[in-house]
Every structure is written in C-alpha cells, then in structure tokens.
Amino acid sequence: xxLRDEWVQRIARKRGEKMGLSxxxxxxxxxxxxxxxxxxxxxxxxxxxxxxxxxxxxxESSRGDDDLLDDDEFLETRAQRMRRxxxxxxxxxxxxPSCAQARLCLCxxxxxxPDATLDLLFDVERGCEASLGPLTPDAAHxxxxxxxxxxxxxxxxxxxxxxxxxxxxxxxSAVSSELLGLSPADELGARHSCALALSRLxxxxxxxxxxARVSRRGDSWAALGRVILLFKLGRLAAARRxxxxxxxxxxxxxYALLRPVLIDTYMPDRPLFAPYSFEEATLAVHExxxxxxxxxxxxxxxxxxxxxxARAKAFADRSGFDW
Amino acid sequence: MxxxxxxxxxxxxxxxxxxxxxxxxxxxxxxxxxxxxxxxTQERDGLPQxxxxxxxxxxxxxxxxxxxRLPFANEDTGDKIIGRAHAxxxxxxxxxxxxxxxxxxxxxxxxxxxxxxxxxxxxGADEVRAQCEGQLLKEGPRSSxxxxxxxxxxxxxxxxxxxxxxxxxxxxxxxxREALRAGERLLELDGEDSADVRFTMAIAHAKLEDEQGxxxxxxxxxxxxxxxxxxxxxxWLLLSRCALAHKRRDMDEAxxxxxxxxxxxxxxxxxxxxxxxxxxxxxxxLAMPPFxxxxxxxxxxxxxxxxxxxxxxxGHGAFGAWVRKEASLLVPEEDRAESLEILAQxxxxxxxxxxxxx
Numbered sequence: 001x002x003l004r005d006e007w008v009q010r011i012a013r014k015r016g017e018k019m020g021l022s023x024x025x026x027x028x029x030x031x032x033x034x035x036x037x038x039x040x041x042x043x044x045x046x047x048x049x050x051x052x053x054x055x056x057x058x059x060e061s062s063r064g065d066d067d068l069l070d071d072d073e074f075l076e077t078r079a080q081r082m083r084r085x086x087x088x089x090x091x092x093x094x095x096x097p098s099c100a101q102a103r104l105c106l107c108x109x110x111x112x113x114p115d116a117t118l119d120l121l122f123d124v125e126r127g128c129e130a131s132l133g134p135l136t137p138d139a140a141h142x143x144x145x146x147x148x149x150x151x152x153x154x155x156x157x158x159x160x161x162x163x164x165x166x167x168x169x170x171x172x173s174a175v176s177s178e179l180l181g182l183s184p185a186d187e188l189g190a191r192h193s194c195a196l197a198l199s200r201l202x203x204x205x206x207x208x209x210x211x212a213r214v215s216r217r218g219d220s221w222a223a224l225g226r227v228i229l230l231f232k233l234g235r236l237a238a239a240r241r242x243x244x245x246x247x248x249x250x251x252x253x254x255y256a257l258l259r260p261v262l263i264d265t266y267m268p269d270r271p272l273f274a275p276y277s278f279e280e281a282t283l284a285v286h287e288x289x290x291x292x293x294x295x296x297x298x299x300x301x302x303x304x305x306x307x308x309x310a311r312a313k314a315f316a317d318r319s320g321f322d323w
Numbered sequence: 324m325x326x327x328x329x330x331x332x333x334x335x336x337x338x339x340x341x342x343x344x345x346x347x348x349x350x351x352x353x354x355x356x357x358x359x360x361x362x363x364t365q366e367r368d369g370l371p372q373x374x375x376x377x378x379x380x381x382x383x384x385x386x387x388x389x390x391x392r393l394p395f396a397n398e399d400t401g402d403k404i405i406g407r408a409h410a411x412x413x414x415x416x417x418x419x420x421x422x423x424x425x426x427x428x429x430x431x432x433x434x435x436x437x438x439x440x441x442x443x444x445x446x447g448a449d450e451v452r453a454q455c456e457g458q459l460l461k462e463g464p465r466s467s468x469x470x471x472x473x474x475x476x477x478x479x480x481x482x483x484x485x486x487x488x489x490x491x492x493x494x495x496x497x498x499x500r501e502a503l504r505a506g507e508r509l510l511e512l513d514g515e516d517s518a519d520v521r522f523t524m525a526i527a528h529a530k531l532e533d534e535q536g537x538x539x540x541x542x543x544x545x546x547x548x549x550x551x552x553x554x555x556x557x558x559w560l561l562l563s564r565c566a567l568a569h570k571r572r573d574m575d576e577a578x579x580x581x582x583x584x585x586x587x588x589x590x591x592x593x594x595x596x597x598x599x600x601x602x603x604x605x606x607x608x609l610a611m612p613p614f615x616x617x618x619x620x621x622x623x624x625x626x627x628x629x630x631x632x633x634x635x636x637x638g639h640g641a642f643g644a645w646v647r648k649e650a651s652l653l654v655p656e657e658d659r660a661e662s663l664e665i666l667a668q669x670x671x672x673x674x675x676x677x678x679x680x681x
Contacts, residue, residue, distance in 0.1 A: 114634055114641050118572075166641040167633030168570045170532040201531055202500050232497050234445075260680050290634055293680060295497030297438035 002272075007053050008033050009147045011040045048096035052105065055088035059267055066264070078264065085109035085267070100128055100151035104158060104268045111265070114166035121159045128152050135182050143182040153179060154268055157188040161266070164193055164287065172197035173206065186214065189270055192221035192287065199225035200291045202232050219275055220250045220284035224257070228291060231298055243305055252278035252319065255312040256285045257292075258299055259323070278319070325519055325610040326484060328383035333363060335376050335477055338470060343371045375458075378419035385411040385428065386606035394601060405432075423451045423481035424606065427488060431605045441496045444489040448482075448505075455482040480517075483509055484607050487518040491603060494527055494628055502527040503536075515547055519608060522559035522622070529563035529629055532570055537563055557613070558584060558622035566629040569642050581649045588619040593658050595619075595650035597665045598643055600627045 012033045016026045033040045041047055062081055066074060086109045092102035107120035129135075135143060135152060143149050156179045163172035176194035180186055191214045198207040207229055211222060223246040230239035247254045256278065263286040273279035285292075292298055303309050316323045340359050344352040362370055367380070388408040396404055409432065415425040427444070434440040459478040486509040493502035506524040510516060521544045528537035541560055561580050568577035585591040594616065601624040608625075611617040623630070633641030654662040 113636060113644065115645060122572075165634045168572070171571065202498075232499070234498055234501055289680060290632065294628070294632060297436050297496060299680075300436060301438065 003056055004037075004053050005034075006147050006150060007046070007049050008037050010049060011037055011046050013147065014043070014046065015040055044095040045099065048092040048099040049101060051088060051092040051095070052099065052101045055085060055092070056105070056267065058088075059085055063264070079111075082109045082111045098127075098131055100124065100155060101268075103127070104151060104155050108158065108265060108268055114162055118159065118162040118166055118168075121155060121162055125152075125155050125159065128155065137181040142185045144185050144187050153183055153188055156182075157190055157193070157270075158266075158268055160190060160193040161270075161287070164197060165290065167290065169197040169200045173201070173203075177210075180213065189219075189221075191217075192219065192270070192284070195222045195225040196228075196288050196291060199229035199232070199288075200294070202229065204229060204233060218249070220246075220253065220281045221287070223249050223253070223276075224281075224284045224288055227302075228288065228295060228298065231301065232295055240305060243302060243308065247308065247311060249276045250278070250281040250284075251276060252312075252315040253281040253285075254302065254308050255315045255321070256281045257302060258309075258312050259316075259321075260285050260289055260292075262286075278315075326480065326517070326607040327610045328379075328386045328606055331477065331480065332380050332383045334473065335379060336363060336367070336370050336372055338473055338477065339371050339373075339376065341470065374418040375422065378415035378422045378425060381411045381415035381418070382422065382424045382428070382606070385409075385415070385425075386604075389428070390604040390606055390609055421454055423454065423485055427485060428605050437492065437496050441489070441492040441498070444485060444492060445501070448485055448489060448508075451485045452482050455479050476517075479512060483513055483518045487520050487523070487607060490520055490523045490527070491608075491625070494523065494530065499527040499530040503531075510543075516544070522557065522608075522625070525559045525563040526626060526629060529566045532567065534567055537567065555587065555614075558588065558619045559625065561587075562622060562626045562629065565646070566626070566642050569645060577645075578649060581646065582653065584619070585650075585653050587614055589616045590658060591616075591619055592650045592654040593661055593665065594623055595646050596654070596662055597668075598623055598627070598630055598639065598647065600624050 008030065012026065012030045015033070016029055019025075019029075021029060038050065041050060059081060062077075062084075066077070069077060085105060089102040089106035089109060092099050093106070096102075103124045104121070107117060107124060110117065110120060112120075132152075135149065137143075143153060156175060160172050160176040160179065163169070163175060173194050176190035176197070179188065179190035180194070183190075191210060194210055195207065198210060207225065223242070226242040227239055227246050230236075230242050243254075246257075250256070253276075261282065263283065270283060271279075273283070313323055315321075337359060341352075341356060344355055347355070359370075385408040388404050388411070393401055393404050393408075409429070412425045412429050415422050416429065419425070426447075430443050431440060434443060455478050459475050462474060462478070486505050490502045490505040490509070493499070493505060503524055506520045506527070509518055509520045521540060524540055525537060528534075528540060537560075541556070544560075561584050565577050565580035565584075568574070568580065581595065584595065588594070599620060601621070603625070609617075609621060611621055630643030630646060631640035635641050635644045637644055639647055651662065651666065
C-alpha cells in the first residue's frame with residue numbers, strides 16, 4: 001500500500017501541475033488516479049516507478065512460504081527472487097535510467113558483501129546528486145513530504161544501514177544524522193541506525209543528544225542501544241535498569257535478544273511494525289547483531305539478571321516458540 | 324619489548340645478590356658478583372632469595388610452558404603441559420599467596436567467561452597496586468639510589484602486567500573506553516611503556532573510530548624513550564590506522580598502509596592473508612623481536628577485533644576480507660605456494676564459519 005500510494009501521489013502531482021489544479025481539484029484527481037493509476041501514466045519515469053511498485057509487491061508476496069523451506073531450498077528460492085528483482089530493476093531502468101528506486105533495489109538485489117553494496121549505493125547517491133543537485137535541509141519543509149525525493153532518502157537510509165553492516169560506525173551515525181536533518185519526521189528510521197552506531201562507539205553524549213533530537217520518541221532500537229551502551233561503559237546498575245526498561249517496553253524483547261533469528265535483507269526499506277512489538281524488537285536485535293557479537297558476554301549477562309531468563313521463557317511459552 | 328619472565332627472574336635475584344654484598348669492599352663485591360651468572364644457572368637455590376622470588380621463578384617456568392610451548396603442542400601433550408604449569412603456579416601460590424602474576428594466571432584458566440575474567444582484573448587492580456607499592460616501601464629504604472630505580476621497576480611490574488591484561492581483556496569484552504583508561508593508568512606509571520600497552524590502546528582508538536585520539540597516542544609514543552623507536556611504526560599502529568582508513572572508505576590510504584606493512588615485516592602478505600587468531604599470552608604479550616614475522620602474527624591476532632567486525636558472508640569480517648584481498652595481491656613469488664594453501668582454508672582454519680550469533 002505504502003509504495004503504491006506514493007506512486008499515485010507522484011502521478012497526481014505531475015498531472016495536477018500540468019493542469020494547474022486547485023487544492024479541491026487535486027483531491028479529486030488523487031481519488032481518480034488511485035482508482036486506476038496506470039490510466040494516468042504518461043511518462044517513462046512513472047512507468048518505471050510503477051514497474052518497481054509491482055516488482056516490490058511481487059517480491060514481498062513471494063516470501064510468504066520461506067518459513068516452510070529447509071536451508072538449501074530457502075537459499076535457492078532467495079537467489080531466484082534476487083534474480084527476478086534484478087531483472088525487474090533493469091526493465092524499469094530501461095524506461096527511466098535515472099529511476100532512483102530501481103537503482104536502489106538493484107544495489108540490494110546484487111546481494112554482495114557489505115563493502116561492495118556500500119560502493120554501489122554511494123554510486124547511486126552520487127548519480128542523483130549529479131543530475132538533481134545535493135539535498136539540503138530546509139527548516140520549513142520535511143524532505144519526505146516531496147514524494148519525488150523519497151527514493152533518494154531511501155538510498156541514504158540504505159547507506160546508513162550498510163555502514164553498520166560493514167563496521168563503519170562513525171559514517172553510519174553521520175549519514176543517519178544527515179538524513180534526520182533532511183527529514184525530521186524520519187519515516188525511514190534513520191534514528192535507529194544512528195542509535196545503534198552511537199552505542200557501539202560508546203558515545204553516551206551523542207546517544208543522549210540523539211534521544212533529545214528525536215524528542216525522546218523511544219523505540220526498540222533506542223531501548224536496546226541503551227542497554228548495549230551502558231553495559232559497554234561498565235555502568236552495570238544503569239545497564240540493569242535499561243534492560244528492565246527494554247523488557248518492559250518491548251514485547252518479547254529479551255527473548256528476541258537471547259534467541260536471535262536470521263532476518264533477510266531489507267528490500268529496500270526496513271519493514272514497519274507496531275512500536276515496541278515483538279516484530280520490531282526482532283528487527284532491532286537483528287540490526288544490532290554485529291554489535292552484540294562484539295560484546296560477547298552481553299547475552300550471558302542479560303540471562304543472569306533477575307527474572308530475565310524466566311520472562312523470556314514465559315514469552316516463548318505464551319507465543320508457542322521453541323526455547 | 325614486552326616482559327621476559329626469565330630476564331626478570333634474573334634481575335630479581337641479581338638485585339638481591341648485589342644487596343647482600345652491601346658492606347663488603349668494592350673489590351670483594353665485584354669478585355663475588357662475577358660468579359653470579361654461573362650460580363644463577365647452576366645453583367639457583369643457594370642464592371639469597373625470598374619466597375616471593377622463589378614464587379616468581381616458578382611463574383617464569385609456568386609462563387614458558389603456557390605461553391611459549393602450549394600453542395605448538397598437540398592435544399595430548401597440551402593437557403600434560405597445562406597440568407605441569409598449573410602445578411607450578413599452585414606451588415608459587417603456596418610460597419607467596421599474594422603473588423599477583425600467579426593469581427592472575429591461575430584465574431585466567433579458572434574463570435570461564437571473558438567478562439568474568441575482565442571483572443576479576445578490574446576489581447583486583449587497586450589491591451595489586453597497593454600490594455606492589457607496599458613491597459617497594461618494605462624494601463626501598465635499604466636501597467641505594469642507583470638500585471632504587473630497578474627495585475621500584477621490579478616491584479611495580481606485576482601491577483603493570485595486571486593493567487596491561489585488563490586493557491587487553493577490556494577490548495575483547497567490548498569495553499573500549501575502559502581499555503583506554505587502563506592504558507592511561509599504565510602509561511602514567513611507566514613512561515617508557517615496557518608493557519607496550521600503546522599497542523592495545525591503538526586498537527581501542529580504532530574501535531572507537533577516534534582518529535584524533537589515535538594520532539595523539541602515536542605522537543606521544545614517538546617521543547617515548549624506548550628501544551623500538553628506531554624501527555619506525557609498529558604493526559598495531561599501522562593496522563589501527565588501516566582499519567580507520569577502511570572505515571572512512573579512504574581505500575588508497577588503506578592500501579598504502581597494507582603495502583607499508585609488507586615492507587616492514589617479513590612474509591607479511593602471508594600473515595595478513597592467514598589472519599590467525601592465537602591465544603593471548605597469559606603472563607604477558609609474548610616477547611617477539613620487533614619487526615619480526617612473529618610480531619606481525621601477534622599484532623594481526625590481537626587486531627581480530629578490528630578485522631572480523633561487520634557482516635561478511637565469508638566469515639572474515641568486512642575489514643578482514645578486504646585485507647585478505649589486498650594481501651593476496653602482494654604475495655611475493657617465493658610465498659606463492661603457501662598463500663594458495665591459506666586461501667583454500669576458511670577463517671581460523673574452519674571452512675565455512677560465519678559471523679553473527681545464529
């Protein structure tokens with residue numbers, strides 16, 4: 001729904017500008033486009049974007065049975081899915097070589113190691129900057145409000161996550177901080193990557209400043225990042241309180257932390273889940289995994305804290321998960 | 324230069340022997356001392372010594388076994404070596420129950436978790452410092468000025484080793500700021516850095532991606548009055564800088580540093596390709612000749628925390644995989660065959676190990 005609606009808005013805005021519509025007229029046009037978007041497409045850019053909308057919907061729906069596959073079958077299905085995505089991206093790029101959404105998804109579908117992914121993503125960003133100019137923060141407008149800018153913001157969010165994956169924590173925090181400046185609404189969750197990077201860098205001041213900057217919105221990443229940060233800094237009493245907070249706020253968070261699962265590559269955005277839901281906590285733990293590995297005894301410490309193991313097990317029982 | 328336990332054993336007894344000659348005429352004293360080396364090797368027990376000196380001798384023997392022989396032993400002889408070393412440490416603790424080196428080495432084996440051992444070192448540090456300073460106060464007043472320096476150095480060394488171990492374990496546990504704090508405490512006491520804690524601190528700065536801190540450390544250390552300075556920059560500093568260049572995607576600089584390592588150390592490309600992870604010395608960092616092949620092997624092993632970070636499907640870590648690729652391009656002809664063998668193996672010898680906790 002999200003990306004399809006974005007496409008609808010793009011088409012309606014282009015059409016509306018051509019027609020010089022009033023606000024009321026624009027609302028009506030939007031309804032009409034939503035009904036049958038394809039009928040209103042009259043340029044290759046939106047044709048290409050529409051292909052990407054379908055490609056990403058197909059990608060998502062093809063993942064439904066992943067849980068039922070064994071490892072080899074999963075890898076084969078996944079490889080197939082990536083091949084199909086690359087083909088779809090190339091089809092879209094044949095129509096509109098500057099389609100940032102397609103270029104972004106092509107980087108991710110290349111499915112290579114983090115350094116190479118990062119190179120590809122920076123190429124896309126440079127390409128966008130060369131043709132459209134750099135993105136600059138504007139206090140009066142959130143960049144996300146311009147639907148045509150959103151793919152470029154997605155590229156930045158993907159860069160920030162790739163930085164985390166390739167152990168570039170300063171860069172991850174700089175890029176996500178830049179993204180937050182462009183779009184304080186932060187639909188793409190730049191604050192999440194930033195919080196994890198700062199916890200890994202043991203930067204308490206930066207972590208607190210970020211928390212204040214996002215008006216202490218709070219989420220699974222910030223809650224988990226605080227546990228990691230304080231534990232790394234050796235502030236165990238505070239870390240214990242943070243852990244209890246993480247446990248209280250995030251449904252099954254401690255279970256997710258103690259029993260991490262494999263999460264597939266985001267294509268291209270981080271999936272959205274309810275704040276503090278088990279699904280969100282699972283994503284936060286997944287993204288934090290390379291950082292947790294670097295603090296090897298953190299999970300054992302979590303387990304040894306009063307009630308934590310029991311609460312994680314109780315969550316598993318309640319939810320029908322294996323322990 | 325690290326700590327050589329045998330040399331330290333010799334220094335301890337030498338100092339005590341020299342002090343036992345106080346009051347003798349200079350000629351008689353010189354004559355007596357000329358026989359010291361022979362007596363040290365042949366009739367050690369007959370030399371004047373305290374129980375703490377006897378305990379340290381046993382620590383030196385245990386170090387030889389655990390740090391220098393165990394890594395090259397197979398499983399069977401390995402168990403025997405461990406048994407013998409621990410019997411030596413137990414005996415050392417009977418002679419001198421407070422012996423910080425023996426206590427630290429025993430606990431390294433007893434405490435199963437990294438974090439537990441790190442906690443033990445952190446919590447014990449002040450007590451060990453008080454103990455070492457107390458020892459100095461007890462013996463110091465009877466010493467001449469010229470011997471005072473060596474005396475206080477020897478008295479403090481167990482504490483320096485304790486702090487050096489604390490700094491190195493802090494990094495392994497992910498407490499990089501604590502590693503720097505322990506390193507600073509050590510440098511305050513030991514301006515010449517006989518523990519080489521600056522190597523560990525370089526890694527901590529790289530982990531924290533603190534370029535300024537790393538360069539400041541490099542600047543301070545270049546002014547240190549120690550033997551190594553003649554040889555140029557060490558592998559720990561170069562690898563830390565290389566990791567930072569890689570992190571900021573300055574690949575030209577990172578590549579320059581890899582080439583520089585290959586110029587400074589023999590067979591460096593092979594070492595950078597293999598990235599072996601060795602157990603840390605339990606007494607102290609193994610003493611290896613500066614700029615030797617073995618020193619680079621040691622540095623690369625300690626830099627595992629930099630090399631293996633990040634997700635990488637090959638299991639080498641983002642920086643590690645990149646270093647391997649660069650090193651493979653720099654292998655000289657005579658090392659080619661060996662490099663192919665290394666490339667055929669996975670990380671740490673395992674075929675398909677992966678990062679992450681899944």
